Amino acid sequence: MRVLVLGGTGYIGPHLVEHALARGHTVTLFNRGKTKPGLFPKVEKLIGDRSDPNGHEALKGRTWDVVYDLPTTNPQWIVNAAAVLKGKVAQYVFVSSTAAYKDFTRSFPDETHPTQEPAPISGPDAAAAPYGNKKVRCEQLVQDAFGAGATVVRPGLIVGPGDLTDRFTYWPVRIEKGGEILAPGTIDDPAQWIDVRDLTEWMVRLGESRTGGVFNAVGPRTVCGIGELLYGIKACFNNDARFTWVPTSFLTAQKVRSWVEMPVWSFTGASTVAFSTSVIEKALASGLTFRPLATTVRDALTWYHARPAAEQEKLRAGIAPEREREVLAAWHAQQSGAK
Template sequence: MATVDTPIKPLRILILGGTGFIGPHQVEYALSRGHTVTLFNRGVTNPKLFPNVEKLIGDRNAPGGYKALEGRTWDVVIDNPVQVPRWVREAGAVLAPNVGKYVFVSTLSTYKNRGKIGISEADVDLLNTPSAPDATEQSATYGERKVRGEMDAKTTFGENKTLIVRPGLIVGPGDLTDRFSYWPIRVEQGGEMLAAGTPDDPVAFIDQRDLTEFIVRLCEADATGTYNAVGPKHGLTMSEMLYGCKAVTTSDTRFTWVDADFLLERKLRPYADLPVWMPPRGNSAGWARMDISKAVAAGLTFRPLAETARDTLTYFHQQTPERQAQLKAGLPPEKEQQVLAEWRAKQSGKSGLE
């Protein structure tokens, strides 16, 4: 399998998307490895990026949206932004005869039940029921649509030409969802901070740079099949994540660990109000403990948490004051303080009964 230092044959790579969250680093990494890159998108998001890279314009939601791709050939097409299954089939109608490999960026949300610890790519019985072929974002869940997309990719391009990568939560600089960013941002602010669950609760995510580099190297190795892609390699706990974030700041943050049941009773949502974190029990016992041995054997690597946290903070501080004031995930300050006060009151009451 190709590694960072493996000599490689230059590829002609078409990236569908390429200018959003995970695309830019993917493009930069592919170029640094000597590949030729073409981008296909609407030309709306960050259109000034990569002035020296060929750009083809098309709207996947419009009639004739793939016209710019007709009659062209590439060694690899990487499909980053698929939201509805028909995009796979429609792209395939134009590209399948003329490309060597199709890469479908899927998701670990394809697994419906994560009660099992160590779910692997072989656990096909744990996958969501595939959505209808014509599913929309309103008619089926994200996981159901991605399962259908995986099926359509294999049917349209052929299993021997299809590579499927299932990332977990994608984080790092460029993320606009704040689903990881909330934690280093909040840690940097200092003071008493609500920490969800227990210090030993597992968490998992993947830096977008590790993900995109892995995808490019899989293409270089002519890999096919399916890969779970999340990390880090040896697992991570909530306390390790939070103290790792604190280590790249100068904050005086003090963590107060608040019981999962207490949080759930107050209708605080794991993965939203408390991003990254999911109580490790029931159908979520394996949420952050997936089997990634296949991907690691194929060359998936992970940069240090400190690098991800530091670069996430740097990116965040480059945004406008208005954007920095409106986090899209995590607890608003007033809600956090309210819950902490209620937790202290409960703990004080317990002490009084002892």
């Protein structure tokens, strides 16, 4: 295929480009040329600014089989791209988010679940609109412009090498250190994630098969419990790591939040439960596959240990070590008092 990637140098972009090249496709990158400009020296690179209505000049007069739009949360960027690419590409794959859904507290949303109100396309209200509302407007603009050739992918938590949010990486890093570990809720509380390579490799296959439509894109194959995740990670290490499971009610009283201090974890009624229980049968039917958890853990840790020391010392997600000790001490004190 002739593949155009809008962006391509951030988190998921390099993984997608590498796989597309490995599959023998011809790839063109379109971006401002400011982020990691040395990546993919043999790949064609076109320079432009998507925030500029005239910033897509480099794309004019060209055609591609499939376009991958990776970084967009700005509806005006879709308008600007569609003005040049409509009728010039067979398929437009847009990366949205499960944040597009209207009620995050409702469990098991599928692709027909109501979505947020779409954000305005431009103006101050557009800039101030929440992330999910912006994604919904972008989805609509892509579908309006490209019709049956539009593919909307709604990932949840994207994890693995290159993830700067640390929302998954916290757990392998913490478990690798060993000792007593604060574990949230119950082992059956829901958890979902997707390895960035499983996501991007599947997206390349969607382009190869010309598969349109809207897809939730998370894993594993069925919704698992947070315990399955944590014990699965623990199995990768031979150390003294041990979990102390602390009930949700106690964590709430201690102001320990799901997806923040306790990443990946959610629970029934939480404002994050939709992110952890998305229905993925449609994606599975279209070929989404998953690598072993141990592979994700190994590669995420390898990448983490190669990061600058300052980034390793202070993760962007997860409970701070001193706070973890405080909460565990408070929990043990309560348990001792109850006896």
